[in-house]
């Protein structure tokens with residue numbers, strides 16, 4: 001299998017902190033894999049996504065698409081769709097849905113050019129796929145949680161990435177919205193042959209097509225297995241028990 005993401009003995013540091021937050025992480029993720037990252041609060045799940053995205057200082061090797069993620073960050077990030085944890089927009093945010101989806105194209109458009117017909121078409125297609133095209137002219141701050149997540153996914157899709165990094169895409173969603181957003185993510189992953197790394201906190205949200213669960217605790221990778229093996233395991237249960 002072609003390994004798109006490779007970490008070797010990675011320690012990630014936050015500014016001003018003496019100890020590393022990620023502690024000696026080694027893992028590889030192959031092209032086409034759907035990987036879920038789980039672990040208690042503060043385990044380092046978000047830090048892991050940001051390390052893969054090449055935006056935090058770390059030691060060890062971090063390779064994405066076979067290139068050093070810290071040296072080639074900007075080029076690598078053109079092919080990564082990263083969705084931040086719990087993104088909500090204040091009601092008076094001065095952007096319409098179409099502006100937000102079009103932002104997915106900015107890396108492709110470049111700083112000094114204006115969006116062209118291609119960019120608008122890609123944004124429109126992405127909105128249609130995520131079934132938010134009827135919200136096109138609505139202010140982003142006036143949407144429900146599920147609608148907002150679908151718009152943010154449309155923005156990622158408009159970018160046409162090869163890797164999706166999704167940080168708790170199901171938080172703040174009711175059950176129906178979870179099912180709906182989950183189906184969209186899985187269809188997108190499969191249809192576009194993406195490699196997806198998704199942080200989730202609820203075992204009920206592990207999608208059927210998930211290949212592996214990475215289990216983090218205290219900055220360490222303490223488990224890496226198929227959900228059928230991981231979820232019933234003692235390691236998994238103990239990871240969430242109070243210390």
Ligand SMILES: Nc1ncnc2c1ncn2[C@@H]1O[C@H](COP(=O)(O)OP(=O)(O)O)[C@@H](O)[C@H]1O
Nearest residue numbers: 014015017021040041042043044045046047048
């Ligand atoms: N900007 C930061 N500066 C210093 N420490 C941070 C920063 N962000 C997160 N941390 C710490 O790093 C650890 C891992 O955080 P995080 O990756 O956000 O965990 P998770 O996403 O698993 O809840 C936590 O102890 C957190 O307090």
Ligand SMILES: [Mg+2]
Nearest residue numbers: 045046047085
């Ligand atoms: Mg987090």
